[in-house]
Each structure stands twice: as C-alpha cells, then as structure tokens.
C-alpha cells in the first residue's frame with residue numbers, strides 16, 4: 001500500500017514590494033494569470049477558514065505581521081497558518097502596505113489566501129428529489145455573480161451553472177461579493193449546447209426547467225415548486241435569455257412588477273425566484 005506524504009509548506013517573511021512572490025500574487029488580479037496558475041485570491045480570515053474547512057487547497061497564506069503581535073488575534077492566525085502549512089501551503093508574513101497593494105482596497109484585510117480554483121463538470125451533476133439548481137446565461141457582472149452565489153448558498157440551492165461565456169467567478173470582486181459562499185455551493189461551467197443536453201436528461205429524471213424572461217407568459221408564483229428537482233434559468237443582464245435557452249424551458253415565467261422600472265436587476269430577480277422555489281424548505285422563524 002502506498003501513502004503520499006505531504007511536505008509541510010514553508011514560512012517566509014517578506015517586506016519588499018519587489019519580491020517576486022509578491023509580484024506574481026499581485027498579477028492574479030488579471031484573469032489570464034489566474035487561469036494560468038489555476039488559483040484566485042480570497043480575502044480575509046473567514047474566507048480562508050471556509051476554504052480550508054470545505055477542502056479547498058490554499059497554496060499560500062499571506063498575513064500581516066501585526067496579527068502576531070495582537071493578543072486577540074495571534075492564536076487564531078497561528079492556528080490558521082499551521083493548518084495551511086500542514087496541508088503543504090506556504091505562509092508569507094508581510095505588512096498591511098503590501099497586502100493593500102495586492103487587493104487595492106482602502107480597508108485591506110490582514111489575511112489573504114491564494115486558493116486553487118475548483119469547477120465541477122456537468123457530468124458530475126447528480127440529481128436528488130429536492131435539488132434546486134441555478135443556471136445563469138452569460139452573466140457579465142462579477143458583483144451580480146458573487147451576490148447570486150451568496151443567495152444560492154443562503155437559500156439552499158444545490159449549485160450554480162455558468163452557461164456560455166460568463167464573467168470569471170474567481171475575479172476578486174466576484175469572490176468578495178460571495179462572502180465565502182463560493183466555498184459552499186458547486187459551480188459548474190458549461191456551453192449553451194451542453195446545457196441543452198443536460199436538460200434532456202434532467203427532464204427524463206423528473207426535473208423541471210423554469211426560465212425567467214420579461215416576455216414570460218406565466219406568473220412566477222403560479223408554479224408548484226414543492227417537489228422534484230428544478231433548474232431556475234436566469235438571463236443575461238443586457239440581452240435576457242437567448243431564444244435557444246428559452247426554448248429548452250418547461251415554463252418561462254415573469255415576476256410581476258407594477259412600477260416604472262422595465263426589469264429587475266439580475267441578482268434581485270434571482271433572489272426572488274430562489275425564495276419562491278425554496279420557501280417550503282426554509283425553517284419558520286421562532287419554530288421550536
């Protein structure tokens with residue numbers, strides 16, 4: 001029987017902005033560098049802790065030296081660093097100025113993780129009776145995507161399918177907006193054609209695909225969401241759902257509105273749909 005031994009990561013103190021490791025971490029603000037390295041940045045102790053707890057690989061942990069000098073923080077950061085190193089990741093002790101230069105934030109987090117990207121393949125998607133998937137057609141705005149991932153997590157969706165050319169879920173702004181939910185829901189990337197094929201199989205197993213469209217003819221509240229696997233399909237911010245995607249839906253619904261706005265923001269519309277589809281699963285407040 002063979003067993004693989006993980007060599008503990010290294011620990012290094014860095015204060016120079018021209019250090020090559022810092023430079024390559026800064027370069028992760030660009031998608032092409034994230035994709036080449038297969039990693040992304042997660043800001044803050046909570047996000048790095050969530051990542052580790054959910055089995056994501058933290059290649060490098062950066063933290064400010066001041067955390068070690070703060071009695072309320074030092075035990076926590078030492079324990080986080082020990083976990084990262086025990087799993088083979090490196091720890092870089094640095095300063096707030098360098099951390100600010102990496103995330104370009106006015107109020108920088110004192111902890112940053114360089115985390116390995118993880119996306120599921122559509123072949124790994126399994127269905128069970130209560131699954132509710134979200135599918136996003138060419139979502140463009142990273143803030144919308146992060147907010148949707150957070151909402152999907154909060155309302156117990158099984159995961160988020162990214163259909164077609166979408167914004168990068170691993171962009172700093174998207175990851176920030178997820179508030180850690182990125183580590184709790186499955187993300188699947190697929191083409192429009194693959195999504196079409198998926199819906200055929202999904203339907204054979206009793207699944208229902210519910211699309212949302214400003215030209216929808218059905219009130220979103222009139223659907224019975226209480227049983228069977230579901231996919232809620234949301235359209236692109238500017239163009240809405242493609243005709244091809246609308247055609248693979250079992251229902252195309254409209255969220256009723258009566259103000260002057262001609263549509264809802266994508267993330268808000270997604271929240272309303274998810275709440276409607278998942279309300280029978282949400283615990284009653286105050287129930288014993």
Ligand SMILES: C[S@@+](CC[C@H](N)C(=O)[O-])C[C@H]1O[C@@H](n2cnc3c(N)ncnc32)[C@H](O)[C@@H]1O
Nearest residue numbers: 212213234235238240241254255263264266269
């Ligand atoms: C900003 S809207 C797209 C507006 C786009 N100009 C159009 O004509 O479809 C982005 C997405 O949010 C969802 N959405 C927004 N408001 C909606 C509503 N009232 N009913 C159903 N879906 C809505 C749809 O999925 C839509 O494709």
